[in-house]
């Protein structure tokens with residue numbers, strides 16, 4: 001009996017959310033169409049050059065959300081346990097109804113360890129990451145995308161790989177229980193998977209390995225290239 005009530009409540013909630021999304025769309029600028037499969041552009045399909053003061057969902061926000069929220073067993077799929085909140089694409093995020101009503105910002109800025117997202121022992125988002133998401137919301141939370149120029153000269157661990165890993169991998173691969181038992185906040189662990197071949201398989205989505213990041217399109221070609229250049233150079237700590 002209780003179960004039926006819960007399900008009915010969930011359905012009413014889902015319908016309400018859908019109605020909200022539909023009506024709220026009418027007041028927003030048209031959404032930029034995007035390529036859900038991703039042709040090496042992170043799923044963004046962006047052709048306009050990146051403007052300095054705009055936050056882009058596909059290039060900046062989605063990688064962070066995937067890395068920190070789409071952790072297996074958290075928000076990688078929508079289930080009863082996670083209040084039907086899936087965070088793996090613009091569509092799933094919007095269908096979850098947590099952006100427009102402030103729930104997303106509330107969850108990531110919570111101070112109560114029982115309520116904050118991501119949940120401990122995963123690390124909280126950094127103030128810079130929270131600011132980025134806030135700016136994207138303030139700018140109208142569009143599914144926007146841009147194309148940055150790709151500079152693969154002088155790829156180094158500290159200048160190139162660390163920022164990439166922070167943005168795209170560390171949500172899952174750090175903290176108290178890192179996924180795959182791999183903590184990428186230190187060079188040695190990343191160097192080890194670079195040398196045994198698993199890093200290349202992961203970032204190039206080679207079927208011999210496990211595609212990373214999981215449950216999201218392959219990273220933009222430029223970023224994959226940076227990883228492979230660093231691997232080919234012997235994954236140095238430079």
Ligand code: HEC
Pocket residue numbers: 066067068070071072165168169170171172173179180182193198199202203209210212213214
């Ligand atoms: C949403 C969570 C998540 C994100 C983001 C993520 N990973 Fe993973 N990673 C996992 C999980 C889960 C495993 C364990 C998979 C398994 O063993 O089947 C794993 C395993 C791996 C492995 C080992 C694969 C193997 O063949 O044993 C590598 C290498 C790896 N990740 C690299 C990365 C890199 C590089 C990034 C960022 C570009 C990244 N991961 C982002 C969840 C994630």
